[in-house]
Amino acid sequence: MVKSIALRRVFVGIGILLSVVVNSQEKELPPPNIVWLVSEDNSMHYLKMFNDNGVATPNIEGLAEQGLTYTRAFSNAAVCSSARSTLISGTYGPRLASHYHRKLQKVPMPTDLEMFPAYLRKAGYYTTNNNKEDYNFKKKENVWDESSNKASYKNRKKGQPFFHVYNTGITHEGKLHFKKGIVKNKKTQTSLESFTVQPNHPDTELFKYTNAYYRDKIVQMDTQMGTIIQQLKDDGLYDNTIIFYYGDHGGVLPGSKGYLYETGLHVPLVVHIPEMYKHLAPHKLGGKVGGFVSFVDFGATVLSLAGVEIPENMDGEPFLGMNVSEKEVNSRDETFSYADRFDEKYDMVRALRKGKYKYIRNYQPFNFDGLLNQYRYKQLAFQEWADLYAKGELNEVQASFYESRSPEMLFDVENDPYETNNLAKNPEYKSILQKMRKGLNAYEMSMPDLSFYPEHYLIKNAFQNPELFGQKHKKDILKYIKIADLSLGSFENSKKKLEKALNSNDPWERYWALIVCSTFGKQAKKFNQIIKDIANNDSERINKIRALEFIGLTGAQNPLEEMASILVESESVAESLLITNTMVLMTDGPNKYRATMNFDQVSEEIKTAVPLVNRFEYLTRISK
Structure with missing residues (x-):
């Protein structure tokens, strides 16, 4: 759940008092420079300093010698824009609908919250980003002094503290889109015998090569990070700059990026802390920290290090700074994560x-x-x-x-x-299962989690002020959560409530009841007639699709042609994406349905939308 703001304020107040009395010399210290070194698509599993199955990264390891290694650091989302939106805002994505990747429409920041570098700028910091943003929020001009592939802390005023982000794409998933010939014709620096293929992957020549190739990219990334670190040393800044290294979410071997498994979420994190700022670290430098930290905490942590007040509407908690205790950080033992649409693929x-x-x-x-x-x-x-x-x-x-x-x-x-x-x-x-279920529901209910409405409905009705929409509809969202959770019990115990929800006047109660019926599958056949009526007559196109989804999954009939005819009526890209997601489930799921599909009648706007082009091409090809 979102942690107590009032409690955090007590810690902040204590920290400010301590900072005055701890050491008179520390009061004279300038605010630290802060640098983020970010590598794309790396979970901790492939770096030797975190996992024996990984490769050596001497430059990152060097940062840890006068710093802290966080063995339990997590992205809250497993894909780029969703993860970075959490980082820049310090808020959980489902609370603000900032967690859909790729964004179809950007959302505003809450009225009482800025992207966190804006607070640094107000406090006198020079803020630079080189060079990836990829936020799902509407662009604001008060965040960066510079944001481009030429952005540099060197352009600041003399003596001005800076916050600098350096991002490398060397390890990005696109680097693994090599051609078949390379596997036989090009050797890797990493020996194919130096690691084991993880057990959920087939142990084939191609998977071994892909593993080795990916590890080679991590070594190259480490070398590039070493260049940036050396530049800070050459500029005389290393000894007054706090340096974070982390991966922007999990890795890109199949089933990692985009998925809420540990390989998609558990990231490497090292923070170098110069001797002059060691009082800002609650732990002994050179050691490891086992307390859980998440991306939602990073913005609050940077503000804490800079001595800037943390906004009340941030969800995150600082894990470094004068207001942080070793005991409290070590006691942190949980992280919440989320996934929804990932490009054209939906899966909540x-x-x-x-x-x-x-x-x-x-x-x-x-x-x-x-x-x-x-x-x-x-x-x-x-x-x-x-x-x-x-x-x-x-x-x-x-x-x-x-x-x-x-x-x-x-x-x-x-x-x-x-x-x-x-x-x-x-x-x-x-x-344990019941405690974990209760704990996760507490997060969802406290936000509340906006994804209990389909994305296209949120775009139309909530994107002007997602936070306000969530608070106004909190009771409704709690109802939808309870309906969704009917799938966790037996069908016999759930059927009366399911029948009531299927007949509800609220379309989103019907929506979730249909999803639960599809989860139960043939056990829910007693509702066949109700669901057929929904497929023919519901006021919401997406409920007709969800009804046909049940019909298809239970093997009653091939629903593809009816789905295609409903798709033609859609005027929303997000709704069309959700429809085509279900159509691909019908073609590629256990029943392998086929139908001749022609999308000529789909509107030009829908037909040419970038996320949908891939779906139309695939469905057209597979129907032949």
Whole structure:
């Protein structure tokens, strides 16, 4: 849940008092320079300083010698724009609808909150970003003094403190879009025998090569980070600059980026803290920190280091600064994460990690993980994974990526780091499952989580002020959460409430009841007639689609032609994306439906929208 603002204010007040009395010399220190070194698409699993299965990164390791290594650092989202929107705002994405990737329309920041570098600028800092933004918020001019591939702290006034972000794309997923010939014709620097392929992946020549190639990119990234670090030294700034290194979310080996597994969320984080600012670190330098920190905390932490007041509407908590205690940071043991639309692929998933346990809530578990996303499948390893599944050549763990999931998953990630053994149905873990479920619901309810409305409805009705919309509709959202959670019990215990929701005058109660029916599958066949009536007569196109989705998943009939006819009526890109997501589920799911589909009648705006072009091309090709 969103933590107590009042309690944080007490800590801040104590910290300010302590900063006055601790050491008279410290009062004379200038505010520290702060630098973020950011690598794209890296989870901690592939860096040796965090995981024995990784490669050495001597420049990043060097930062840790006079700094802190955070062994439990997490992105709150597993894909770029969603993760960076959390970083820049210090807020949870589902509270502000800033978590859809790629954005179809940007949302405003709350009226009482700025992107955090704006507060640094007001306090006299020079703020520079080189060079990636990728936020899902409307652009504001008060955030950066410079933001481009030429942005540099060197342009500040003499003696002016700075906050500088340096981003490298060397390890970005696009770097793994190599051609087939390279696997045989080009050797990697990383030996194919120096690591093991993770257990949910097929242990093939291609997967081994992709692993090694990716590790080579991490080594190159470390070298580039070393160049920036050396530049700070050459400029005489290393000893008065606090330097963060982190990955902007998880890695890009198949099933990582975009997914709420540890490989998509658990990032490397090292913070170098010069001797003159060691009083801002609650821990002994050179050591490791096991307390949980998340991207939602990073903005608050930078403000804390700079001595700038943290806005009340930020969700994050600082983990460095005068107002932070070692005991409190070490006691942090949970992180909340979220995934929704990822390019053209929809799949609403939420997760809570607490201690060694990870709870994942799949709200639409029939949307199997491997559902087509065109950009992901440019990677040869992704293609091979799908081909091997189609041939029946994967073991049960490897094949699960292409099969429906349980609505709830529970993992012991210390003993099962790649989340292969779902404990949710194991009676020995019943009490833990219930605690984790309750904990995740507390986050969703406290925001509240806006994704209990479909994205196209939010764009039309909430995007002028998402936070206000959420507060006005909090009671409704709590109703939808309760309906969605009917899938967690038995059908027998849920059927009366489901029937009531299917017949509700509220279209979004019907929406979630239909999703729950699809989760139960053939167990919900007693509602066949009600659902057929919804498919024919509902006032919301998306409910007609959800009804046809149930009909298709249960094998009653091929729904593709009816879905295509409803798609033609749509005037919304987001709604059309959700419709085509279900159509791809019908073609690629267990029933492998086929139909001749012609999208000529779809409006030109819908037909040419970038996220939809991939869906139309695929559906047209597969229908032939």
